[in-house]
Amino acid sequence: xxxxxxxxxxxxxxxxxxxxxxxxxxxxxxxxxxxxxxxxxxxxxxxxxxxxxxxxxxxxxxxxxxxxxxxxxxxxxxxxxxxxxxxxxxxxxxxxxxxxxxxxxxxxxxxxxxxxxxxxxxxxxxxxxxxxxxxxxxxxxxxxxxxxxxxxxxxxxxxxxxxxxxxxxxxxxxxxxxxxxxxxxxxxxxxxxxxxxxxxxxxxxxxxxxxxxxxxxxxxxxxxxxxxxxxxx
Numbered sequence: 001x002x003x004x005x006x007x008x009x010x011x012x013x014x015x016x017x018x019x020x021x022x023x024x025x026x027x028x029x030x031x032x033x034x035x036x037x038x039x040x041x042x043x044x045x046x047x048x049x050x051x052x053x054x055x056x057x058x059x060x061x062x063x064x065x066x067x068x069x070x071x072x073x074x075x076x077x078x079x080x081x082x083x084x085x086x087x088x089x090x091x092x093x094x095x096x097x098x099x100x101x102x103x104x105x106x107x108x109x110x111x112x113x114x115x116x117x118x119x120x121x122x123x124x125x126x127x128x129x130x131x132x133x134x135x136x137x138x139x140x141x142x143x144x145x146x147x148x149x150x151x152x153x154x155x156x157x158x159x160x161x162x163x164x165x166x167x168x169x170x171x172x173x174x175x176x177x178x179x180x181x182x183x184x185x186x187x188x189x190x191x192x193x194x195x196x197x198x199x200x201x202x203x204x205x206x207x208x209x210x211x212x213x214x215x216x217x218x219x220x221x222x223x224x225x226x227x228x229x230x231x232x233x
Contacts, residue, residue, distance in 0.1 A: 021203065027206035028201075028209040028210050031206060032210040034210075039099050039102060039103050043103055043106065043107075047110075052107050052110070059108050068164070077097075079211060079215075082208035083205060098211055102214075102218050113225055116232045123228055124221060127228075128224050131183075132217055132220065135187055139191055139198065140198070143198065144195065146191045146192050147196075149192040152188060153185065153188055153189050157185070160178075160185065182223040183224055186219040186220035189216035190216045193209075193216050196209070
């Protein structure tokens, strides 16, 4: 029979483990909140300074494939650094670079949305928040491991990228059904990322976890906003 002191020691270790995981989750969502606020502040600064229309014209005046390619390289580098670097300042720099890159690539879409109708951006942001909150609640309530979604997200992401590139090359539009499919894919990514935060992410990688969640939220916001724009056209 194991001594009582052994049970007490095991129980203490279990409590310490739970406390460490709880701190990790809190840090992750605090960093996610800061990233979203930072994204919003960058966009506000760009629009209030009058720089946003200039950026939009410059980006729309060049091949969208070049813009997309530059963003993908930046995203890959930032994600890799945030997940692999042992330097905390480097991880923060990667998160900051990713948030800034997202803010820049969103500018043309936000300019279009702003010209379509007042309230479109805030409405899309509210729907995105509700979707994120609902999916996060599901993951936390069920405590289910959604790792099985990884393959679906990877294949869906590759398929979407092929369609986006083909649309840019051959000039066809990706319509409402594509946007709905991408919102669904973003929802799956949020479930997957939240599950990883709960079960799998190393507890010293809260910056990388926040970056991953921010990327999924940004993807959902992009295509929800596209749906609102198409509904107003």
